[in-house]
Amino acid sequence: MSDSSAAPEPTAPRLRVAPSPTGDPHVGTAYMAVFNLAFARKHGGQFVLRIEDTDRARFNATSEQQLYDTLGWLGLTWDEGPDVGGPCAPYRQSERLDTYRPYVEALIESGHAYYCWCSSERLAQMREKQQKLKLPTGYDRLCHGKTKEERAQLEGFNEDPVVRMYVPDDAPTHFEDVIRGTVSAPRPDDQVILKADGFPTYHLAVVVDDHEMGITHVVRGEEWISSTPKHVLLYEWLGFEPPKFAHMPLLRNENKSKISKRKNPWARLTWFEEAGYLPEAVVNFLGLLAYPPAKGEGGADVEKFSFEAFSEDFDWAKVNKVGPIFDLKKLDWLNGQYIRDLELDDLAARLLPFLQQDGVLGEEPGREDLAKLEAIGEQIRPRMQLLTEATDLVKPFFVADADLEIADDARAALKDNAPEVIDAALTALADVTWEAAEIEAALRGAIVDGMGIKPRLAFGPLRTAVSGRKVSPPLFESMEILGRESTLARLRSLRSSLG
Incomplete structure (x- = not known):
């Protein structure tokens, strides 16, 4: 067993996030990471990523890399972890089994833990009986104080034992929380701390690891409040200084x-990148879920902020204790704000993977295509909330004129005067200087003034001809980006199809 003096002596806070690789990473992992990292950065501390992979039945081999990828995408970088190393390695619990066993033996020797040989069938029957009689559920201590031989004489014996805590009747059920103050929790039962396969349960491993890694603040969801008295007991029995606890409200x-x-x-952390959100918008949104926005001029809420600003302001006393509502509409709005603030070259770079995935652009677009994408980006970003919305808006600009498809709803919306409108446009555009302002002036003169058509109805046929859709980026700017030759070709093509 490691000497408790072997734990790092922190001069600054040390916090951790400790997900389990049991499938797609949960958004709650990022939510916890935001608050852990903010506090650590504010106080010049360290942020640790630990992989809690003791649940071998649910272990997923690809999940760990997904954790690295998604947290890295969000910019929630860690100072120590399985992939970067650190003074407290190893950072995977499955590689620390030799660390836990001596602590288990010490707890058994001191009488704070004992072997339990009960079969799963016997435990299921015990719980069923307790529930029928409306008794408190929990282990009935059939194995406590018995040798293996003595226990083998009784029903429901299993050859491979687990190890359970021996929780005293007067076990403390209150603890201090930096968010919630004094918290009351149910009296714990005789929790299993070592499974029959030799792997520790969460309750033992988390206490030992947090101690040996010098973790000063344990920040986790409020669903762990009921487990905290067990952990407080283990800290006491093992002679460890307990960390400060902070139980965050659950996302709802x-x-x-x-x-x-x-x-x-959206509970899958991988979903956000797939859906076209910007990582900085997601981090901003997660921070807002349980923390009040800063105040701007006139006391107005400032809901868009950088992680650095969030960290500088961070105070546990400001964390909301009530479970926040996961409002996707709010995230969409916030993401749109971030998209509009991107530099055009940055926006183009972020759109590119989605456009390539959808076949709009090839793997190695040329300089001319990238310049065109920036020009289009300037026109479409006021209309976008998600990067995935770009494909329908951008595709018409990269399709050959002959291959442009006219959407059924756009064709159906054309009025009887569409041929005359297109004829007037072709005449007006014949000799115009090819700039958006000049194009607009010529078309307004020919169609709005010349034909007496209301502005909101005047340009529908032109929009359909140029983009193939009822709704498109700004028409005159789109014509400029497409160029004279493509614009006129598309107008003629639709006109010819109208007879």
């Missing part, structure tokens, strides 16, 4: 249910 759906990967696609 609009119906106030807990979000889950099974029911909510």
